[in-house]
């Protein structure tokens with residue numbers, strides 16, 4: 001049996017620190033007895049891109065997932081008709097578990113982002129981030145598994161419920177641990193009742209808690225407040241909880257079995273959000289229509305509704321708002337950028353990514369890309385007195401494959417990866433510090449213990465694109 005545990009966003013650096021301090025005995029066991037190394041993520045290091053690369057073993061130019069949202073358009077450089085969250089249909093190429101199924105192995109895949117709607121597998125599947133909710137059609141394979149999970153395991157969540165609001169730390173953390181506990185119960189139920197040759201469980205809580213709680217443990221963070229030391233160890237506590245789950249899974253290993261622990265990217269402090277669409281509008285690249293709906297958006301921004309809603313949508317991973325109509329969900333999902341709010345006759349570029357992914361539009365797109373490349377590096381965070389855009393990448397530099405033309409024309413690397421980018425056109429300032437205090441870093445982790453360790457021994461570092469090949473090798477496919 002091959003067991004794979006994905007700890008979304010788990011940091012190699014934080015793990016090592018807390019292992020050295022004695023908090024993570026099970027991961028420490030893997031480090032001591034197996035293989036343990038940093039895992040480099042994709043550019044951008046966001047979950048949909050990283051997990052799509054993980055599951056297909058190909059780069060974004062081949063699988064076609066470049067971020068959380070996809071602009072629907074007739075072709076590259078054409079104005080989009082709408083923006084929508086990414087789904088499994090957008091990720092092209094064979095998943096490694098499909099190759100395992102073809103070789104006769106059964107697979108149980110739980111919690112992987114971008115697997116909704118699920119496809120049939122030899123075994124079972126529960127979709128992860130970007131699935132609406134467990135009970136929604138397309139979230140589990142077989143379909144009846146959803147009701148079975150609810151009856152046998154409890155109210156399993158795709159992502160923790162509710163919203164983190166400053167002051168609500170206790171309720172937020174209770175829910176994070178409750179959600180983790182349900183994942184642990186689901187894992188043990190599936191291993192007992194639906195055992196497969198290969199199991200993969202992704203725990204999303206490690207990522208979520210870092211986004212929200214970083215400010216409480218990092219004295220250098222602009223929001224650090226020594227009087228709130230009660231939450232100082234909130235992130236560590238979630239790692240400890242995840243480590244206990246890893247330990248339970250490790251107990252399942254028999255001779256010839258392997259356990260792999262990995263993360264899709266790492267984490268670090270967030271110093272600000274750059275409202276890139278606001279900048280593009282101010283620089284004349286993006287034009288907003290001036291109808292009543294758009295005026296309403298202006299007014300709403302004054303009341304901070306826009307910021308709040310965008311924060312909610314980000315918090316929820318763009319789902320869960322099942323009470324909203326699809327159109328409303330999409331608006332929330334894209335952080336209040338709607339394709340039909342933009343004046344496409346006058347728009348030459350727009351951003352559609354949390355780490356900076358600019359799409360250029362129109363016949364003169366190459367010229368626009370060139371101009372932007374020169375000007376983007378001039379953006380300054382005046383509060384911290386620094387330039388924010390570290391590198392302006394072209395897709396040709398980063399990606400290769402048959403879908404590379406659908407990539408954003410410009411992909412940004414922001415200073416020390418400590419900034420996010422929003423979709424908002426009407427933010428109150430070019431930079432703001434929202435509810436999030438942590439964000440992603442490119443360095444995740446990889447640990448292997450058991451028979452499969454020999455497949456990776458003596459490697460100093462690994463890239464997430466090699467994971468599919470590695471797992472196939474361990475499974476002897």
Ligand SMILES: [Zn+2]
Pocket residue numbers: 008009046047048050207264265
């Ligand atoms: Zn992630």
